[in-house]
Amino acid sequence: MAAQIEPFTVPTTDVDTAFDRYEAIRVRLPQAHFAADSRRVRDLGAIADSFDVFILDAFGVLNVGDRAIPGAVERIAALRAAGKRLFVLTNAASYPRSVALAKYRSFGFDFTPEEVVSSRDVTSSALANLADGGLWAAASGPAPDLSDLTGRIENLEEDPSLFERADGFLLLSSANWTADRQSALVTALTDHPRPLLVGNPDLVAPRENGLTLEPGWWAHAIADRTTVVPEFFGKPYANAFAAIERRCPEVKSLRVAMVGDTLHTDILGGRAAGFTAILITDHGLFAGRAAETYVARSGIVPDIVCRTT
Template identity: 50%
Template sequence: MLTRDAAIDRYNAIRARLPQASGPAAWSSANNLGALAAEYDVFVFDAFGVLNVGATPITGAHARIQALQAMGKQTFVLTNAAGLTDAQTTAKFCALGLDFEALEVISSRQICLEGLKRSFDIRRWGVICPACGLPDLPGIEFVDLITAPDGLDDVDGIVLLSTTGLPDTWCDGLEVALRARPRPVVVGNPDLVAPRETGLSKEPGFYAHDLIDRLGIAPVFYGKPFANAFEAVERRLTPGFPAAKIAMIGDTLHTDILGAAARGWGTVLVTGHGLYRGANVDQLIEISGIVPNWVIPSI
């Protein structure tokens, strides 16, 4: 687990590696999303820290989504959780009592696998994804590097989908293998941390940026804050849909807010449950230079 201050410091340290965006000169505050419903037609929710904390749903999230849907608003989940299959992801939200159809849940895993098919000519990938199903793509072999770490020598690329439950030392072997034979590294979850019931877990993005520092490599990231995540939502909307009528609701400045601002979306920072719970949010915004349109404690 990582402390909040350490996570925030790390996000600020890697800021130059993330998309560039301009936001409003100042932000506004509201009690919840109800006050903003008239401003936007599409509401895109981050999951961790907005809808749930770990496996626990956030009180009122289900009712808010139902209210928005009853008003005719389109609702989506855009999550960087890449350790679950599409069916498992949809089932997770159903178990949390959240009313999302399968097409409304967009994960960075989906986006990553599309990227592997479209952008790489590699037929044997090593996958870091403990306790989750391997991807299934025609013509591509995936090797589970958790159960078969010796497979590192035999794969032509590395995919980081999940690091849940792994000790910090797991990445040492990967570093040695990449020094010996550099290969493409693809990251299906750019988050540095995720809020859990017991604290902040280190996510694939945390280790990917460590590898950048150590090896000077250039991983390919799929998920927020990178454009490929937001484009996946936009493709589900009417062509030419105005970006300013889309709201991204998230708990992290450097992923949810930054990436959405780079696309011209409206941005809503949720502070009561995730990374910034109990923090001086005004100070965090000032230090990061990433300014949301709105700040609310909960949806």
């Protein structure tokens, strides 16, 4: 019988603690070059003519929680009407892309399946290239259906024996992750090092009650304590942007903007990929804060800063 999962509240943290942790693991993030300063505009409409393609983060750019950002639906419609190529690139690995697409449509956006790329998709593509028949143990959180993923995968949260039996591990969600499970995984990887694939590189995610600790947070803690080097899928890593290029092979020859609300994922990742990086400040991670303070502390300088989408 599968083990019963006890109710668990994912720990939360604050922006400054999260920022300091991102800086502490900076050596594990891609490298990029940045402008000396940022151009500042009110919204994407002011710079729309400068770009052919917009790659959009979701939270803080399209929506906050279960509502669209005011004016975002109309902005996306205007960009589409102007002939812009549009993609949503999200580090959402807890559920299939179809669920994300349905959520965006419920907000009023008209994205097609080919326009939505999730880090779960990128992880699944990597699994397809590891076709050795091995058993993967997944931390899948509230969406235990893993049928959309490639490979032989079982739910780690339901079967503790997988800590010993699995040939590799997938961190897709931290929604049901506990300190005990973290300790068990550290012990398992110390005793028997195996691959660790991380489907969401984010350290934190904004919620109503603070910033929750995401798979990236736990994975970097594992890297600190074991010899295992996690493999991350999603922003800011190159594999996320390669997924866009597969859908739009000519993207490298176009004028491309990566639009997001975080420095260490959206802005760093966009610049490392060679794209113009645009930071939205009023709705996401830095809402109500002086984003320029964090820009100065990190040296991650957006090409353009917009108040809103």
